[in-house]
Amino acid sequence: MASxxxxxxxxxxxxxxxxxxxxxxxxxxxxxxxxxxxxxITFFVFTATLSSPTTLDLNMPKDVxxxxxxxxxxxxxxxxxxLGKANQVYYYEGKLNEDASNFKTSSYKAIRDVIINKKKxxxxxxxxxxxxxxxCEEEKKKAKKKGDPEWxxxxxxxxxxxxxxxxxxxTYKNVVDILDEMTINQVKRYAMVKPYEAxxxxxxxxxxxxxxx
Amino acid sequence: xxxxxxxxxxxxxxxxxxxDVAFLILSFFIMATKFxxxxxxxxxxxxxVQAQTLPEDKAVMISIDSLNRVFxxxxxxxxxxxxxxxxxxxxxxxxxxxxxAEMQNFRHTYMIGVPIGSLKQLLSIDPKEHKMETxxxxxxxDSNNNELVWWIRAVKNAFAGEKxxxxxxxxxxxxxxxxxxxxxxxxxxxxxxxxNLVTSLDEVPPGTEFDxxxxxxxxx
Numbered sequence: 001m002a003s004x005x006x007x008x009x010x011x012x013x014x015x016x017x018x019x020x021x022x023x024x025x026x027x028x029x030x031x032x033x034x035x036x037x038x039x040x041i042t043f044f045v046f047t048a049t050l051s052s053p054t055t056l057d058l059n060m061p062k063d064v065x066x067x068x069x070x071x072x073x074x075x076x077x078x079x080x081x082x083l084g085k086a087n088q089v090y091y092y093e094g095k096l097n098e099d100a101s102n103f104k105t106s107s108y109k110a111i112r113d114v115i116i117n118k119k120k121x122x123x124x125x126x127x128x129x130x131x132x133x134x135x136c137e138e139e140k141k142k143a144k145k146k147g148d149p150e151w152x153x154x155x156x157x158x159x160x161x162x163x164x165x166x167x168x169x170x171t172y173k174n175v176v177d178i179l180d181e182m183t184i185n186q187v188k189r190y191a192m193v194k195p196y197e198a199x200x201x202x203x204x205x206x207x208x209x210x211x212x213x
Numbered sequence: 214x215x216x217x218x219x220x221x222x223x224x225x226x227x228x229x230x231x232x233d234v235a236f237l238i239l240s241f242f243i244m245a246t247k248f249x250x251x252x253x254x255x256x257x258x259x260x261x262v263q264a265q266t267l268p269e270d271k272a273v274m275i276s277i278d279s280l281n282r283v284f285x286x287x288x289x290x291x292x293x294x295x296x297x298x299x300x301x302x303x304x305x306x307x308x309x310x311x312x313x314a315e316m317q318n319f320r321h322t323y324m325i326g327v328p329i330g331s332l333k334q335l336l337s338i339d340p341k342e343h344k345m346e347t348x349x350x351x352x353x354x355d356s357n358n359n360e361l362v363w364w365i366r367a368v369k370n371a372f373a374g375e376k377x378x379x380x381x382x383x384x385x386x387x388x389x390x391x392x393x394x395x396x397x398x399x400x401x402x403x404x405x406x407x408x409n410l411v412t413s414l415d416e417v418p419p420g421t422e423f424d425x426x427x428x429x430x431x432x433x
Contacts, residue, residue, distance in 0.1 A: 030228050037235040044242035055381065055409035056263045060397060062406060083390070112421075166390040172277065173259040173386030175393060176412060180261040186422040 056179060061191065073189075076125070077159030079118045081111065081178060082195060084203050085169030088210075089178075093118065096199060103202050105210070108177055115162065115185045122160040123153075139188075162187050165195040167203060253324050253345040254278050259386040260415035262423060267411060272379040273368050274411075275361065276324065279385040281392040282350025284326040285364050288381075295371045296320040302367035309333050326350045329360050353395035361399035369403055383411035 075094045082090040089106045091114055096103060106114055136155040143154035162182065166175050175192075182190045195203070256278055274286040289295040300319040304311045307329050315336040319325075322340045325332070326348035335343065353359050365380075372378045380400055384393055400408060417424050 030232055034228060034232050034235060037232065037239055041235065041239050041242060044239065044246050047246055053258065053267045053411050054261065054263050054414050055265050055267050056261045056412050057265070058382075058408045058410055060401060060406045060408070062401070062404075112418075166394075168389065168391050170390040171386060172384040172388045172390065172393050175390060176259040176261055176384075176386070176410060179410075180263075180412075180415070183262055184418060184421045184423045186426065 056176065056183075058179065073161045074159045077122045077157075078161050078163060079115065080163045080165060080199075082199060082203060083164070083166040083170035083174045083178060084207060085167075087171075087174065088207070090203060090206065096202070103206070105206060108174070108181075111178070112181060112185065115181065115187065119157055119160055119185065119187070123156045126156040126159075142188075157188070160187065160189065162190040164190060164192045165199065166192070167195050167200060253343075254282075254284060254326075256383055256385045257387070258383060258412050261410075261412035262415050262417045263412065264414060265409075267381070268377075268379045268409075271372070271375070271377055272381050273365065274381040274383055275396050277382070277384040277388045277392050277396065278350075279387040280350075281388050282326055282348070283353050283361060283392060283396060284324040284345075284348075285351055285361065286324050287368065293320060298371035299364075299367045302370055303329060303332070303363065306363060306367070307332075311336060325364075328352050329363065353392065353399060359395060359399050359402070361396060362402045365399055365403045365405065369405070380405055380408045381411055382408050 078094055080092055080096070084090060087108060089108060089111050091104055091106055091111065092102045094102070136158070139154045139158060164175075164178055166178075179190075181187075254276060256276055268288075270288060270290050271292075272288045274288060276284040276286065278284070287296060287299055296319055297316060300311065300316045303309070304316070309329070309332060311333060315333065318336045318338075318340055322336070322343065324345065325335070326345060327335050328349070328351065335348075351360050351364070353361050382393070382396055397408070400406075
């Protein structure tokens, strides 16, 4: 099919009675070309979509030395999440008890339900009389702009606050995962701070009890 | 009764339009694909649900690799003079005595991962010969001697008064938190509080609150 008729076999036999060379079709078999074309398409489709890095915004507060200027939060609405080694997550609600009885162990999968439940709990205790209406309006505007379908209720979880405390053994992935969890569950107020000595002690004791190295 | 003759049709189809379209798509993807620049240091970023794209110009990228080494990269494709501004600032602050050729080498160095003290030695060789594996990373762990503070200060001076400058933090998922904390510390020291963490895209878990907000449009 792909040979070229050179007519070299019988140059002397010309004239009547000699069979005319068969005219070859000008059509070429395009199948291999198409094959290759599609192979390249699939290759480029895959490389184009897989190599798109995205970014996660992170805003940190300014460090304040002055005790009076520090943000105050209601104890009942606070959930503290501690990130430990070997992908362990610990949390407690409100203040840490002296005997650490409210200190609980969780995982990166289970922590979502903890956050959702705490948010629900804070919402159920919402009392409009305790909230400044000006702040509340602002909150609603922000939620509407963000595209929250329940923006009218945006103010209900105003007391809800998550404090993230990664300890020195937590990995960067753990930190991004937990920040991502804040986005997924639409936690509006969260902060990343250093753990206290007392908390580190409890983590250490728990890790030893659970045999995590 | 004469039987109806069905004309025999060739099973060959004309593939020309098909091929036309295929190659059109192919050329589109070839042109649209932007290849990642070769990474001198292997960094596996963790995934997040955020779909914001990464700025590629007017930014500083601070990379943390899996061994907790910190690297500094200045991204300023459009205005190359900024590279000179930054290195001159560092040179003046630390009295390194860099030659113009060494400063030019800084422009072509993608990542800096050495203490400022060894910067002259690093820039005296051709950037193509830099070996990232042997670089110790910028010292950050000691807050009194966090050299990243100086790098960011130099960048801040170079881009003073310009809007839209970004600080990107690209960390390996396996790196430990203290390295990240030290980077944040250096940025905070320079009064910078907004950062972008480089992540790869992850699917949004269905049914969560974030999932609900994605397709909601408030009626005006």
